[in-house]
Amino acid sequence: MDNRLTRIGSRLVPDAIATPIARSFRRYVRVPWYILALAAILFVGFAAYTTALYESFWLTGADFGTYVHMFATTLDGTGFLQQGKYVAGHPGGSYWGGHFTLTLLVFLPLFALVESPVTLLLWKSFFLAASIPLVWIVASDHVADRRVAGFLAASYALNPFLWSAWIYDFQEHVLLPVLVLLAYHWYYTERYRRFLLAFALVLVTNELMVLIGGGFLVGLALGAYRAGRLSRERWVFAGAAVLTVGAKLLSGAVIDRFSRVSGIREAAIAAPLQPFVEGGRATTGELVLLVLSRPELIVDLLGTDLFTKLLYFALFLAPVLFLAVVDESTLGALAPFVGFAWLLSGTEAFYTFGGHYPLYLLPFVYIGASRVLGRLSPSLPSGRVLTMFFVVVLLTSAGAGAQTVAEEGAVPETGEHTETLTAAIETVPANASLVTQNTIYPHVATRSNATFIPNPSLFGLYQEQYGTPRPEYVLFDTRLETRSFDWSSPVRDAYFPLVGDEYGVSRYQDGIWILKRGYNGSPTGITQSGSGERIVFEADEFVATGGQFKDGRLVDRGGTNDSNVWHGPYTALPAGNYTATFHVAARGGGANGSTAAVDVTVGEEHRTIARQAVPSGNATQTVTVPFTLDEPRNGIEFRGFRTGPGTISLESVVVQSGTNGTTADRRGAVRAG
Numbered sequence: 181m182d183n184r185l186t187r188i189g190s191r192l193v194p195d196a197i198a199t200p201i202a203r204s205f206r207r208y209v210r211v212p213w214y215i216l217a218l219a220a221i222l223f224v225g226f227a228a229y230t231t232a233l234y235e236s237f238w239l240t241g242a243d244f245g246t247y248v249h250m251f252a253t254t255l256d257g258t259g260f261l262q263q264g265k266y267v268a269g270h271p272g273g274s275y276w277g278g279h280f281t282l283t284l285l286v287f288l289p290l291f292a293l294v295e296s297p298v299t300l301l302l303w304k305s306f307f308l309a310a311s312i313p314l315v316w317i318v319a320s321d322h323v324a325d326r327r328v329a330g331f332l333a334a335s336y337a338l339n340p341f342l343w344s345a346w347i348y349d350f351q352e353h354v355l356l357p358v359l360v361l362l363a364y365h366w367y368y369t370e371r372y373r374r375f376l377l378a379f380a381l382v383l384v385t386n387e388l389m390v391l392i393g394g395g396f397l398v399g400l401a402l403g404a405y406r407a408g409r410l411s412r413e414r415w416v417f418a419g420a421a422v423l424t425v426g427a428k429l430l431s432g433a434v435i436d437r438f439s440r441v442s443g444i445r446e447a448a449i450a451a452p453l454q455p456f457v458e459g460g461r462a463t464t465g466e467l468v469l470l471v472l473s474r475p476e477l478i479v480d481l482l483g484t485d486l487f488t489k490l491l492y493f494a495l496f497l498a499p500v501l502f503l504a505v506v507d508e509s510t511l512g513a514l515a516p517f518v519g520f521a522w523l524l525s526g527t528e529a530f531y532t533f534g535g536h537y538p539l540y541l542l543p544f545v546y547i548g549a550s551r552v553l554g555r556l557s558p559s560l561p562s563g564r565v566l567t568m569f570f571v572v573v574l575l576t577s578a579g580a581g582a583q584t585v586a587e588e589g590a591v592p593e594t595g596e597h598t599e600t601l602t603a604a605i606e607t608v609p610a611n612a613s614l615v616t617q618n619t620i621y622p623h624v625a626t627r628s629n630a631t632f633i634p635n636p637s638l639f640g641l642y643q644e645q646y647g648t649p650r651p652e653y654v655l656f657d658t659r660l661e662t663r664s665f666d667w668s669s670p671v672r673d674a675y676f677p678l679v680g681d682e683y684g685v686s687r688y689q690d691g692i693w694i695l696k697r698g699y700n701g702s703p704t705g706i707t708q709s710g711s712g713e714r715i716v717f718e719a720d721e722f723v724a725t726g727g728q729f730k731d732g733r734l735v736d737r738g739g740t741n742d743s744n745v746w747h748g749p750y751t752a753l754p755a756g757n758y759t760a761t762f763h764v765a766a767r768g769g770g771a772n773g774s775t776a777a778v779d780v781t782v783g784e785e786h787r788t789i790a791r792q793a794v795p796s797g798n799a800t801q802t803v804t805v806p807f808t809l810d811e812p813r814n815g816i817e818f819r820g821f822r823t824g825p826g827t828i829s830l831e832s833v834v835v836q837s838g839t840n841g842t843t844a845d846r847r848g849a850v851r852a853g
Contacts, residue, residue, distance in 0.1 A: 211313040212326065215333050222337060223309035226346050230301045232592035233347065234622060237601065238662040241265070241621025242634045243349035243536070247300060248625035250275055251291040258628040264621065265634050266649065268641040270439040277438035280431035282384040283359070284352040297622055304354045308346055311357035312337045315546050318361055321368050322554025331570040332553070335499045336546050338574055340581035341538035347590050353539040355385055360543035364509075367400070372416045379420050383427035387435070388540065390428045391464075391516040396544055397424065399512025403551075406508075447637060450526045452480040467524045481523045485531070489522055492532045496541075499577045500549035503556075510548025517541060589664070597690055601657055604692045604706045613651035615675070618667040619660055636670040648674055652697050654683065658751050659691030659715065668693075672752050676814035685812055688754050691715060703754060713758075713837035715751070717818065719830045722746040727828075734830040736822070745776070745820040745828055752814045753835070760818050761834040762803045766794045768826015775826040780807045781817045793823070800831060 233239050241264070249264035261275040261284075270277025275284075291299050316333035323329055336342065345353075363378035383393050401417045404410045410417075436442060443461035446454055453462075456470055471477055482489075497504060504510040517540060521530035529535050605623055608614055613629040621632035631649070633639045654675045656668040675683060675695055684699030689706040690713070719734040725744040727736030736745045766775035779791035790807035818833045 210320070211316050212330065215313050215316045215330065218334065218337050219309045219312040222312070223305045226308070227302050227305040229592070230305065230347060231298050233590055234297055234301060235598075236592040236594050236662065237598060237619050237623070237660055238590055238592060239349050239619075239622050240634075240663070240667075241616075241618045241625065241632045243351055244297070244300070245618075245622035245625035245632065246275070247287075247350050248297045248622060249630070251288055251300075252295060252626040253628050254288060255292055255295065256628060262628075264625060264631045266631065266639055266642040266646075268638070268645050269441040269445075271642070271646060272438060274438045276434050278435070280384070280387045280434045281352045283355050283381055284385075286355070295626060297625065300350045304350050305346070307354045307358055308342070311361060311543070314358060314361040314365070315543075315550075318365050318368075318547055319550040319553070321365065322550045323557045325557060327567060327570065328553055328557065331574070332500070332546060332549060334574050335577055336542070338577040338581055339499050339538075339542065340577060340584040341496060341533050342542060343581040344534065344584045344588070345536045345538045345542075347585060347588065348535045351536045351539075352385055353536045356382065356389070356539050357543045359385065361547070364543075364547050367416075372413070375416065376419050376423065380423045380427070383423060384430070386540075387428075387431040388517075390424055390431065391520070392513050392540055392544070394424045395512035395514075395516045396509050397421065397512070399507070399509035402508045402512075444525075445638075448525060448527050450481055450484065450524055452477050452484065453524065454526075464520065464524065471523060478523070485528070488528075489531045493518070495580075496533050496538070497545065499573070500545055501573070503552040504545045504548030507548030507551050509551065510544050513541060513544035589662075593662075597659060600690050600707050601660065601692055604655065604657075604687065604689075604694060607687060607706065608653045608655060608694065612653055614653045614655060615649060615651045615671065616655040617657065617660075617671045619662055620655060620657060620667075624655075633670045633674065636673070639670060639674065643674070648678070650682065650697060653686075654695040655693070657692045666749075668752075669750065672814045676752065676812070679812055685754055691751075693752070693754075713753075713756075713835070715835045717749055717751070717833045717835070719746075719832060722748040722818075722830070722833075732831065736828045738825075739822045741823055743822045745822055746830060747817050747819045750815045750817060752812070753809055753816055753837075754812045755809050756837050757808050758806070759836050760790075760805045760807065761836070762792075762794070762805065762818070762820070763800055763831040763833070764794055764803060764820065765798070765800045765829045766796050766826060767798055767828075768796055768824060775822065775824045776828045777821045777823050778803055778805060779819050779821070780805055781819060782809070782813045783815060786817065794828075796824075796826065800829070 230239070234244070239245075246263045246265060250261040253259040253262040253264075259273065262273045263275050263278075264273070267273070267278065275281075287300065287303060290303055293299070312333055315336040316329050319329035319332040320326070359378055359382045363375050363382055366372070366374040366378060379393065379397075383389050397417065397420050401410065404413050404417070441461055443463040443466070446457050446460045446462075449457060449462060449467065453467060453470060456474070462470070471481070494502075505514075518531075521527075525531075529537060533541070601620070602623070605620070608624075610627055611629065614624060614627065614631070616624060616630065616632050618632055618634055621630070624630040629651075631651070654671065656671040658666070658668045658672070660668070679685065679695065683695040683697055684701065685693065685703040686696035686699045686701075687694040687706050688703045689708065692706060694706075719732060720729055722734060724734050724736075724746050726739050727734055727745065729735075734746055739745070760778075760780055762778045764776065764778065768775040774793045775796050776794040777791060778794060779788050781788050790805045792803055792805045794803050795801070818835075820828065820830060822828060
């Protein structure tokens with residue numbers, strides 16, 4: 181028996197234990213300082229950046245506020261993983277009614293340390309940054325050239341799809357890169373029990389990982405067979421296969437337990453398949469059988485937005501020089517995801533790898549690239565040529581990453597309006613029941629009685645079955661412009677019909693509304709008491725019936741008389757006296773000397789309450805249209821019409837309340853009808 185001892189720190193440890201510890205330690209501490217520095221810089225940068233996005237109301241409730249609410253309600257005992265949104269399929273509200281994840285629970289004690297939405301953003305950045313040195317470790321398992329390993333780690337760190345996922349709210353998927361890379365590293369270094377443990381955690385991170393992980397497992401087994409290792413590793417793959425089947429059965433049973441329906445809703449299914457879906461939902465297995473029974477549908481399914489699918493698939497693989505597509509394990513992981521995205525799903529984010537979806541696949545892509553480079557490393561060129569090539573690829577990836585963030589419009593902007601909105605939130609009692617909009621919800625998600633309206637169509641299904649919820653307060657902001665979609669719209673549409681009967685306008689300022697159940701008084705301001713409302717609607721906030729947007733203007737050069745040129749923006753205003761000032765140009769002139777007319781309409785019937793002709797002229801002019809609202813109104817439009825030949829262009833519409841020496845009527849509690 182070997183009784184030799186080795187000193188580790190201040191302790192003497194038997195060699196049988198010390199040797200594997202030392203080997204593991206040497207393997208993990210050999211990560212170059214510049215890779216660790218890059219990971220640290222990105223951790224700090226994205227942690228600060230996403231925190232700024234949260235403070236500026238850019239993050240959403242659907243994939244951030246939901247998780248904040250889930251942890252808050254679980255910790256305070258008011259519910260288990262309650263999402264805070266209305267879903268007809270699982271009205272109980274538990275996250276496990278739609279998705280199954282066990283590893284998500286690791287964030288519970290972390291969130292409990294500091295119960296703040298920022299806590300989740302910090303941990304998200306930590307786990308994604310921690311995956312960067314793991315890519316280096318996996319790469320160095322296969323290639324001895326530190327330049328090549330460094331290139332792969334830097335390529336991953338600067339990958340535009342990683343950056344896109346990094347700024348996209350919060351999800352359990354942030355754990356996947358670390359878990360997948362660790363699982364593969366332990367498999368490659370023949371620490372099979374650790375591999376099985378990590379692989380099991382991958383499978384129970386999200387139910388879709390059963391398909392992706394199963395495909396990866398098949399690819400690994402094929403690679404082991406080709407390398408002559410399958411007989412030795414047979415028990416490993418058998419164990420992993422059992423885990424995969426077990427995870428599939430467990431996730432299905434749990435989701436069925438918390439949900440009243442199963443399958444993918446019809447709106448999320450590819451359009452060519454929707455006519456064949458009965459009951460409004462179908463499982464993945466049912467869709468596969470449908471395609472197999474009607475193979476002629478494959479052409480239609482592949483042809484739907486084919487160029488976009490091919491383009492994004494190429495862009496997704498470009499940062500690894502397309503090397504991963506010749507690796508069995510990567511192809512195994514990609515196949516079920518791409519097959520689902522291209523053939524079965526009608527959700528664009530799947531095949532454009534938008535939002536958090538890159539986190540499903542990126543670690544597998546870099547594993548595949550490492551394996552291929554390991555086989556190619558003896559024939560790789562040496563010297564400056566290879567280094568310069570890597571530098572060009574990395575700079576291109578970094579530029580694409582910055583462009584991706586810019587295209588998201590993710591600019592953290594705070595100012596007087598966000599300060600007013602924060603003050604409005606504080607006026608709502610913390611223990612009161614509250615419904616708000618998607619972009620406000622993260623800021624109230626720690627309240628157990630706070631809920632929000634995410635997807636208008638999903639909420640419509642909920643209303644059909646259970647009616648409109650009746651909270652004590654409703655909060656929305658028509659001027660919060662952090663997202664292209666006006667998330668106040670579904671809240672307004674749901675609750676404006678109840679204003680005057682069950683709800684009154686309790687507070688209003690700068691487009692921020694607070695409705696209170698049973699309130700019959702006049703609305704007050706939030707941070708100020710005067711009216712002084714001034715709202716600017718830019719041209720791109722309107723719907724163009726004809727013409728196009730150019731240089732910040734909506735320009736229409738032709739059309740028939742009385743045709744609509746623009747309409748919208750379907751805003752809401754409280755009762756009062758207003759003036760709408762149209763900044764418009766109308767070059768030409770009909771029989772009456774006018775080319776255009778503008779008006780103000782209210783209600784679903786688009787009832788015109790004020791109208792004004794636009795005199796012809798070559799320069800942009802201001803056309804003022806006074807109008808009065810006797811009660812709060814939703815769906816207000818400021819439209820433009822053609823009345824003669826010529827060119828019409830719109831710059832903006834400015835709405836001012838209490839103008840011409842009048843004071844806005846703040847009665848607000850009258851019936852809206």
